[in-house]
Amino acid sequence: MDMKPNEGRLQTAEHILAKIIESKINDALVGVCKFKEDSGILEIITQTDLRELNLNELQDGVSKIIRKELPVHKIVKPRDEAEKEVNLRKVPDFVKEIRIVEIESFDKRPCIDPHVENTNQIGKFVILNLERVGNNRYRFIFRVE
Numbered sequence: 325m326d327m328k329p330n331e332g333r334l335q336t337a338e339h340i341l342a343k344i345i346e347s348k349i350n351d352a353l354v355g356v357c358k359f360k361e362d363s364g365i366l367e368i369i370t371q372t373d374l375r376e377l378n379l380n381e382l383q384d385g386v387s388k389i390i391r392k393e394l395p396v397h398k399i400v401k402p403r404d405e406a407e408k409e410v411n412l413r414k415v416p417d418f419v420k421e422i423r424i425v426e427i428e429s430f431d432k433r434p435c436i437d438p439h440v441e442n443t444n445q446i447g448k449f450v451i452l453n454l455e456r457v458g459n460n461r462y463r464f465i466f467r468v469e
């Protein structure tokens with residue numbers, strides 16, 4: 325693998341993980357996302373106790389999407405058009421041009437981070453840890469290999 329983790333692999337894996345959690349947990353909201361050299365952090369806000377989730381199953385769910393070799397598109401749209409397609413909750417009002425990252429036929433969300441061109445570039449996805457970090461707040465730590 326020639327790409328470094330910071331060139332979009334972790335970031336794209338994060339979108340997949342977030343989407344799968346959102347599809348399982350009705351009230352899940354994405355909180356803080358952070359990326360280091362070799363790992364990523366995704367915080368989810370929900371009233372559901374995520375510690376009851378089966379992490380192996382979640383990891384397999386992400387891996388399944390990675391193996392589908394889905395193209396990843398980045399599209400910039402005016403805010404009023406973008407808001408019809410994606411949730412702009414985390415995008416400040418002054419941002420008028422929205423960059424949407426679309427994992428074809430799977431997920432769309434606004435994001436300005438770098439992402440890979442195809443999910444097959446992500447590599448092996450591993451969840452390292454999940455902990456409760458506050459009231460209704462859970463933190464996943466993951467990496468790609």
Ligand SMILES: [Zn+2]
Nearest residue numbers: 335425435437
């Ligand atoms: Zn992103």
